[in-house]
Amino acid sequence: MANTLPLIYPKIGLGLRQQNTSIPLLLQNRGTVANGFVQLAPKKSEFYATPPQNFDSQDWLNNLAVHELRHVAQFDKLTGKQAHPFPELFYFAYFGAAIPTWYFEGDAVVNETALTASGRGRQPRWIMPFRTSLLEGKKFSYSKAYFGSNKDVTPGYYQTGYLMVADMKEKYGRFISDSLLGDIRRRPFRLYPFAQSLRKFTGKNTKEYFRTTQEKLKKDWAVQRQNLRTENYETLNKKTEVATNYFLPVRIKNNAILALKESKQEAPHLIIIRQDKTEEKLFGIGYQEQPWFSYKNNVLVWDEIRYDPRYKQRSFSVICSYNFETKKIKKLTSKSRLFSPSLSADGTKIVAATVDLSNHFNIVEIDAVSGKILKTYANPENEILQTPGFDSTGNRIAYISVSEKGKSLWLLTGGKKTRLIANSRQQLSRPVFINDKVVFNAHFNGIDNVYSVDLKSKKISALSNSKYGAFNASQTESGKIIFNDYKVNGYEISEQPISEKAVGKNTFIDFSTAAEKQEHTGNVFENIPDSNFHSKRFRQGLNLINVHSIIPVIDNEYVFGLELQSNNLLNTMDFYAGTKYHRDLSRFEYTADISYKALYPVLSVAYRNRPKRTFYRAKNTTQQGDWRENYVKLNAAVPLSFNVRNQNYALTINAATSFTQRYMAESMPSNFVRKLKFPMEYNVTFNHSVRTSERDIAPKWAQVFRFTYNHQPFDKNLGGEIMALESFFYLPGFAKNHSFLASFNYQSANGVNQYATEIATVYGYNNILARSKLENSMLFNYRFPFAFPDWELGSLAYVRNLRAGLFCHYENIGLETKLTEPKTYGIELNSSLNILRYQPVVDVGARLVFVNKIYNQNPILEFSFNYSF
Secondary structure, eight states: OTTHHHHHHHHHHGGGTOOOOOOOEEEEOSOSSOOEEEETTTTEEEEEOSOOSSOOSSOHHHHHHHHHHHHHHHHHHHHOSSOOSSBHHHHHHHHHHHSOHHHHHHHHHHHHHHTSSOOGGGOHHHHHHHHHHHHTTOOOOHHHHHHOOSSSOOOOHHHHHHHHHHHHHHHHOTTHHHHHHHHHHHSOSSSSHHHHHHHHHHSOOHHHHHHHHHHHHHHHHHHHHHTOOOBOOOOOSOOOSSOEEEEEEEEOGGGOEEEEEEESSSOOEEEEEOTTSOEEEEEEOOOOSSSOOEEETTEEEEEEEEEOSSOTTOEEEEEEEEETTTTEEEEOOSSOBEEEEEEOTTSSEEEEEEEOTTOOEEEEEEETTTOOEEEEEOOTTOOEEEEEEEOTTSSEEEEEEEETTEEEEEEEETTEEEEEEEEEOSOOEEEEEETTEEEEEEOTTSSOEEEEEETTTOOEEESOOBSSOEEEEEEOTTSEEEEEEEETTEEEEEEEEOOOBOOOOOOOOOTTHHHHHHHOOOOTTTTOOOOOOOOOOOOGGGSOOOEEEEEEEESSSSEEEEEEEEEOTTSOEEEEEEEEEETTTTEEEEEEEEEEOSSSSEEEEEEEEEEEEEEEEETTEEEEEEEEEEEEEEEEEEEEEEEETTEEEEEEEEEEEEEEEEEEEESOOTTOOOEEEEEEEEEEEEEEEEOOOTTOSSOSSEEEEEEEEEEOTTOGGGOEEEEEEEEEEEEEOSSTTOEEEEEEEEEEEEETTTTOOOSOOOTTGGGSOOSSOOOEEEEEEEEEEEEOOOEEETTTEEEEEEEEEEEEEEESBTTTBBTTBOSEEEEEEEEEEEETTOSSEEEEEEEEEEEOGGGOOOOEEEEEEEEEO
16 A cells, blocks of 8 residues: 555546645554545544455455545545644535535546446446336436435435446546536535536536436436346245345245345345245344355354454454254354355355455365364465355365456365456356356346356356346256346345356446546556555554644533544544633633543543532522632443344443532632532443344334442532432334333432432423422333335425324322323324435424323423434
8 A cells, every 4th residue: 555555646636636645544454344434533544454255356455545545635625735723623524514425425436437447337236226226217316316215225325426427527527526626615605515516517406417317327228228138037035115135045945945135124134935925034143244144954154243342443254153953043253254154065164265464365164063264275366355155065166356457266176276267357256056167146248147157168158137137146956046136126036947148248338438538547556666665663652642623612502612622543532622602601611521442441531610600599689609610520431332143232331520629709608519529420331232224213122221320428518319220121013113112210319419310201301390309200102104205305305204103101100190190191203304405314303292280281392303424
């Protein structure tokens, strides 16, 4: 990377007239999830060095570099390379508000495709959902294509952005991105600045440009379809109404089908499909790098991502197994970095790809009972290795290798390697042996299909001619192949006799062709120098402070100010300092916060020098008193989380104390307390939940238990304590994605804490005059989605879903309410929206709260507003 990045950046940035830059780069090698990003506040880029098992036909780090450096150029174009007085967080926020994410990512994908021999724009599978939908007569609104759907398969904003930006470059030239970002920088303070700049240079706003692009794509893909000879395949799974995938089908006993199913309604789980298309759920599985499992001889194996309990940048890929005879699930490996496990025919051995912390790749054989590594195959070229598979004898292995030259398909017999397909730009993946040939996924005719290669002649033949995409073939006992056939709702299951066909002509439409000609660089990774650089140790202790922003802060209508922010590059220490003005008190507050996260406990210190005001009764009149105080709070927390298959667990232990020194008292009574000496706070929270689907309002099964205890052991003049116990139980409702919550809570408080509240309260609590101290609460909620309209309300909002809920809440049972008379009850309506075409999901809601008649309270109408990125 030290040789590569300086050489390629001028070519990457040329279309934005950016020729040099400076940015810290972190190479993360401890994780097993592939990713990369660029950010501001603080300005840095991170490359996750472990590659995925199915990506582009080039080196993984090069793949990241050509994409992420384009983001660096975008940032520099919009913000400038010089750091003006700490503006990074403001720039970052403006970037998100001014530029739609589809453009940000689409421009980078066009760039990665035009400047290399690979790129996602050359992968039919990557744009397959968009092509399928349009050719099936299903058009998208701009908002639905951009923001997605809880119901249908949508193109994705990366794909939408790529196709729109590629069209812009074809029609308006190489520097259209430079013109757009330059105009936004010159005129930043406008509503919808990107849409206005796009109209200035193209005559269309974003919605109009999307419609035009969509019509063009449909015409181009319709012409492509006419040049293809395709086949229709019968579907073996039940008809689906929402986006659903049945991955990696294999035939098992009694002619049933084993598959990995996931949908908008259901989290990933393994199923058995009977001949009448009914389904039996086996069990849910955990997070995977890609959908994967292998079945042979009543044994099933798969890989899962497991995270370090404390440090989430460290993760592992472990192998799990399930025995259909004993019905037992077993974790075969621990803290491993093993991917794409495949069984031998007798189910006794596993072959997998592995990568160590130095990014050295190997193929390994593993005992399927003990998980012990039996053999490691050398990889002296250190090519990236993917998706190995055994033949029927267990003596030969087929696998994919990846380098900057492309992808290759290999046959490994003992220690001898034979290359069956050499340095191809095809998306070769998942080789399996069928009838002494290797069958694999590729896109030779411009559509992803199933192909075979003869081991002797190396002749390639097509085994499928899918309309939109065929993948993941395996052989049945009857000599057929069963495979995934892609349709408008996702990956379905089909089967057909093995019949070899001609590969056919490549009909793929490369929408980056115009951009590639404009850039005229060829592959930017050719002729990279091989210079040596001297490395030196990074001193964490000397790099804890990294000030990047001064931002305005607004606590409420009366308190506002400025805050200086610092986050170090490793994200192990945060520091904030600021000043706020209290408009109602005409005085300033000074703040400082430090949090250190490198140790097992997270340690934090908060300091406040702040004005205070109170009102009290004296001499039969109301008096006003003012003072200032120095407040210091120390906090230690141990946040732990675990994941096992589809089960997630979390345990957080927290302890805190503080010291308050009050001074400059004005008009305060003689018994005014000037010191609050180290009150102690303790909190323990335990969570358990099952993995959720996109439509789930809450986990189908989850439990939360929380214990809180606060007291004053060092200040006898301010005696008092509070102890609280909370519990929340999430249960499945009457239909899919419905959720029932039962919460039981208790607290005991006295002294200075007697009116404190540490447990969940009834809806409307703050608007109802209390009749006694809070001691317990019992809360019942039933929530459910009832519509997924995907409404585009002009530029105002995009409505993703509509949800409703019923609730019945009790407080101080036995004292104020009884089971037949809750304190509050009512209904609520909620919806998830994208407002003003911005990506953060906004959740808006209204709640009508009816109050028990003993409180003489009118019904309460409450509104809610939350957002998430």
